[in-house]
Amino acid sequence: MTGAFVVPELPSMTFVMSTDDSAHCSRTRSAGNLEGMTRTRGNHSASPANWDGNVIEVEELRRTYAGGFLAVDGISFSVGEGELFALLGTNGAGKTSTVEMLEGLTRPSGGTVRVFGRDPYTDRAQVRPRTGVMLQEGGFPSDLTVKETVRMWGGCTSGARPAGEALELVGMSRRADVRVKQLSGGEKRRLDLALALLGRPEVLFLDEPTTGLDAEGRRDTWELVRELRDGGTTVLLTTHYLEEAEGLADRLAIMHGGRIVVSGTPAEVTATRPARIRFRLPVGVEPGHLPLTLKAAAEGRQISIRTQELQRDLRELLSWADEFGVQLEALDARSASLEEAFLDIAAQRTGAAAAGAGTGKTGKAVAA
């Protein structure tokens, strides 16, 4: 899925996007049917005068639950207009708690949230008509049909799309007359997405939008989210699919234990991580015979090399193998991925120093 996607060049890893007024309509990527479209933004007069232009602004946000559990521990970030921002993290990292404060469902225990420069919790009436929300889990009466559900939601949404159009968007037209309780998990996700899109929101909050979808449904949803973003919609999504964040997000933040551990563009986040070469040595060839320049870790015959210089080390390895006529089994070389960055962070943060994650100390070091 990464094939068609171009990671946009964003200026920095700091979360300040300088957006002046002229930038509000500046994101004009043309994509298929969206070409030539001039999207007129919602009424800016509804935003306070001191609004600096970031659609979402989060500062030192904290959320403590009864019993003292600190779900969100002082995070800060901002999302500019038309940006797609992903919050990544394992279960319990604090993603949903964060999104629910952004959506204005819960009041922060500390810090501030601003959406269009307003507090989404207290200024509900001003903020809600401009946002679309997809919760992590359902929220539809099980006895209603799909169409009835969309109609109910439409009656509560300013500028709602016709029900048929909304269902068409998420590929649920054929299921319009089915009761919600008979839908599969993936179909419920699609219905949820349809409702989030119903009012043509300027900001979309999607909490794990593809969880429970099959591969095709996931791809369709990605396609749709991308089109929306290309049309100028600001999107904040949470996910634990790294592929999803890597492929969709302009910028992302990895959360762990209620904090943002690393953030930036997908390229920036992975750039600092080492690439990896893996293979099995044939029986009779000792790891000690490998070139000393390669920082290899061995576990039996399984060798793993972490490197910042993938091309150089790979050439070195292959010419060594050629020279001595060694057959490298299951040879696999890959650049750093978000997944590795993510797993490294998770391992480091759980304090498992002994595991030596990210340093290649696992197993016996055979070459210094």
Place this chain on the structure above:
Amino acid sequence: MSTAVAQNRETAAEGGTTTRAGRLGALARAEVTMLVRNRTMLFMALFMPVFLILSTKASLKNVDLGGTGLSITEVALTGGIGMVLLMVVYMNLTSSYTARREELVLKRLRTGEVSDPEILAGTALPAALLALVQCVLLVVVGVAVLDVSTPQRPELLALGALAGLGLMAALAAASASFTRTVESAQITTLPMLLISAMGSGLFVPLEALPDKVASVCELLPMTGIVTLVRSGWLGGASGGDLLTAGLNTLAWTVLAVFAVKQWFRWEPRR
């Protein structure tokens, strides 16, 4: 998957900005659909009040109403209005609020433009209308078929019934705060049902009870409503009685609204 993801916002405006009435209507319409599809609840709402009025009438044959100046039919019908309020609005809505919360419907609605009071009111609207229709039917049947007098003070009768609708809905939301599942709603609504049936003059008029018991019963949540309804239809209440009844209803409504603000939960406990 998509052909028209984004459209010009100008054309988007044709859906228009929502109004309070529009939002309430949309919620109420969905709620009616659900009520019709939930056979048990529909049956309870439609036939239980009728059944109870008939059984009240039968059981009252053994009670001495001599001192109250009321006929069995009059007690049964006016009590029946209270019964309708309790069963169609209070019990029904406690289940509905609990069900919507447990299905995350309330939480989902709160992500949208609907305000919190609108969510509760929209959900209550169909049950309230149904109860109102049943009350009107009781009066019509009473006057036309059962030889009960026409309402002496219709404005009092209407006031009692409408205040009752509000109080019952507020109490239902308050009860739902302490109800974990739809099944347990049958238990959590029981105390209110019992104390109202016993002590608020639904079956046996307060006048037929010993004085001391009656004065305690006057403090119960439904007593004011029943007094207003009964004196509105049949007449005969003093200004002092009516004032007490009105204050009682007002106090309980304030209390229930406070409880809802304080304790109502919009999503299930995790």
